Amino acid sequence: MVHDPDVQLMLRFQRGDEAAFRQLYEKYKIPLLNFIFRYCQDRRIAEELSQDVFLRVYTKAGSYRPDAMFSTWLYRIAINICLNELRSGKYRFEYELKTVDADHGDKFIEAPDHTRSINAEDKLDxxxxxxxVRHALAALPPKHRVALICSVYEQLPYKEIGRRIGCSEAAVKSIxxxxxLALRDLLRKRKLYE
Amino acid sequence: MNKSCKKCRADLVAYYDRELSAKRMREIADHIAACPTCADEFSVLQETLSAVPAFPEIQPSADYDRTFWEKIRAVRATREQHRWWGVRAVLSLIRFQRPVFIAAAGVCVCLCFAALFAVRHQRQLDPEERAVAQQLDLFAHYDIIRQSDALEHFELIRVLDAFVEDDTK
Known part of the structure; x- marks a missing residue:
């Protein structure tokens, strides 16, 4: 069995301890929401799908086996849900590229860049x-998009990405x-036409 | 595009990610410094990949938790309903289809009694009959076996003889 505190929490929840589920929910709520948001680029859909993931964890707790890290299992569910929803056409993923979310009033926080000071023009650029880049990312095939998000934003090693998307380490590297390269080509094309 | 440009472009992403050996990193750096086409290619890639991490990070909306726990409560309620579904189905059958239920119960009881009666009054075979039953194939060819000098079946023929005698009496 894997020595992962989250696995222990999940096993406790399996035995009926609802507080353990609440702890897992609080720990993974924001990372999971952002993972799905980067995939679908729509806040409303990301919130709905991330809740679906936790609901799946809640209802399928009985079939959970501690074979891997809890996060691997959780993100596998998330990836399956994202890919299936996209395939089923239940949601139409649209790009939410506003800098301010009018519905909720909170600003998107840009990832900090400490390498250089940016003047207003640079910032606009x-x-x-x-x-x-986000538009181009959305145009990538679903599996490629997931792999790239896991690698760039989650900074996961190829092996872990492979476990999440069900590929070998070499296949992940190639993907x-x-x-x-596809992202670069897409951006180059857009630059030419805009 | 010459051969060294081709090789360089194949390794550009790995070069950006610093995944190559020190020797290969130096080779590509030298190539980029000397080849304006590959340098341009690399600068586009660099521009793209450096912009990728600049993705907005969001916080859950104010009613995210409330909506989620409501969904959980709904799941619990459905589970509770499903738990008692079988019992409620039988009770409603009894209530609304009483004659059918009584008839079905009567048929079940009769079948049980019939089975019990059949088991109680089943005749038990005695050891000789059991021996014959186990050797039904040989018993079918009893006449032939009796006439032959098949000494290996001597004991069995004696048993069969005794059984046939009993039967004729």
Whole structure:
């Protein structure tokens, strides 16, 4: 059995301890929401799908086996839900590229860049570039998108990404390599046409 | 595009991610410094990949938790309903289909009694009959066996003889 405190929490929940589930929910709520948001780029859908993931954990707790890290199992559920929802066409994923969320009033927090000071023009350029990258990211095939998100944002090693998306380490490496090149080509095309 | 440009471009992503050996890193750096096309290719890649992490991070909306725990409560309620579904189905059958239920129960009781009666009054075979039953194949060819000098079946023929005699009496 894997020595992971979250696995112990999940096993406690399996034995009926609801407080253990609440702890897992609180721990993974934000990372999971952001993971799905980066995938679908729509806050409303990301919230709904991340709740679906936790509901699946709640209802399928009986079939949980502690074979791997809890997070691996959780993110596998999340990836399956994202891919299935996209395939079923229940949701139409749209890009939410606003800097301010009008519904909730909270601002998107840009990832901090400590490497250089940015003046207003640079910031605008960067925002524009970020926007284009997000559009290009959304145009990648689903599995490639998931692999890239896991690698770039979650900083996961290839092995762990492989476990999450059900591929070998070598396949993940190749997928990420091709995704990055595809991203570059997509951006280059957009630049030419805009 | 010459051969060294091709090789360089194949390794550009790995070069950006610093996943290559020190020797290969130096080779590519030298190539990029000397080849403006590959340098341009690398700068586009660099621009793209450096922009990727600039993705907005969101916080759950104010009613996220409330909505989620409501969904959990709904799941619990459904589970509770499903737990008693079988019992409620039988009770409603009894209530609304009483004659059918009584008839079905009567048939079940009769079948049980019939089975019990059949088991109680089943005749037990005695040891000789059991021996014959176990050797039914040989018993079918009893006449042939009796006439032959099959000494290996001597004991069995004696048993069969005794059984046939009893039967004729």
């Amino acid at each position: 960067e925002e524009e570039r970020g926007k284009r 990420i390599h091709r995704s990055k």
